[in-house]
Amino acid sequence: MFGEAHREIEKSAIRMLRTVKPMISDLNTYLNKAVPDTRLTIKKYLDCKFEYLSYCLKVKEMDDEEYSYAALQEPLYRVETGNYEYRLVLRCRQDARVRFAKMRSDVLVKLELLDQKHVQDTVFQLQRLVTAMSKYHNDCHGQLKEADVFPIEVDLSRSTFTYADNANEFNDDDEEEDEEEENNGGIGEAASGDLISTE
Numbered sequence: 001m002f003g004e005a006h007r008e009i010e011k012s013a014i015r016m017l018r019t020v021k022p023m024i025s026d027l028n029t030y031l032n033k034a035v036p037d038t039r040l041t042i043k044k045y046l047d048c049k050f051e052y053l054s055y056c057l058k059v060k061e062m063d064d065e066e067y068s069y070a071a072l073q074e075p076l077y078r079v080e081t082g083n084y085e086y087r088l089v090l091r092c093r094q095d096a097r098v099r100f101a102k103m104r105s106d107v108l109v110k111l112e113l114l115d116q117k118h119v120q121d122t123v124f125q126l127q128r129l130v131t132a133m134s135k136y137h138n139d140c141h142g143q144l145k146e147a148d149v150f151p152i153e154v155d156l157s158r159s160t161f162t163y164a165d166n167a168n169e170f171n172d173d174d175e176e177e178d179e180e181e182e183n184n185g186g187i188g189e190a191a192s193g194d195l196i197s198t199e
Contacts, residue, residue, distance in 0.1 A: 005147035012139040045103040052100040055093035
């Protein structure tokens with residue numbers, strides 16, 4: 001009866017593990033795929049942002065250069081030759097701005113999805129875990145309650161817990177203590193004999 005209860009407990013444990021295994025797989029997908037993918041998207045977004053801001057800074061530097069030459073009323077070579085470099089930097093800034101806006105929207109979408117998955121899916125998985133553990137605990141409790149074999153009566157002879165090795169060790173200790181007492185007694189008698197002889 002007790003062995004049958006243990007077999008049922010094992011079956012309950014296997015059922016619980018079958019419930020928990022897909023849950024671990026889902027969490028691993030979240031940790032090993034969704035989170036690294038979002039990190040990679042954020043890294044690409046930061047690269048686009050840095051590129052866009054670099055072009056903005058370059059345009060501002062070229063504008064400041066033009067204003068300074070105009071204030072001094074001196075001609076600027078690139079302006080006189082068609083200002084091709086400035087127009088090229090403006091075009092690159094516009095392209096970088098488009099890429100930056102696209103990557104920013106991608107990052108916002110992925111962060112929102114990741115947050116929703118974290119809030120909803122993690123709570124759902126934890127509820128599944130708690131439910132599986134509770135069901136396993138109740139099943140085990142029910143099986144052990146039915147297999148009520150306690151108290152166990154055992155008929156043991158008096159010599160069951162007598163160990164020969166320990167008995168010898170204790171006897172050796174007793175013999176050593178007896179020898180020490182005899183030695184101390186002999187010394188005491190010799191000392192008393194010396195005291196008597198000195199009188």
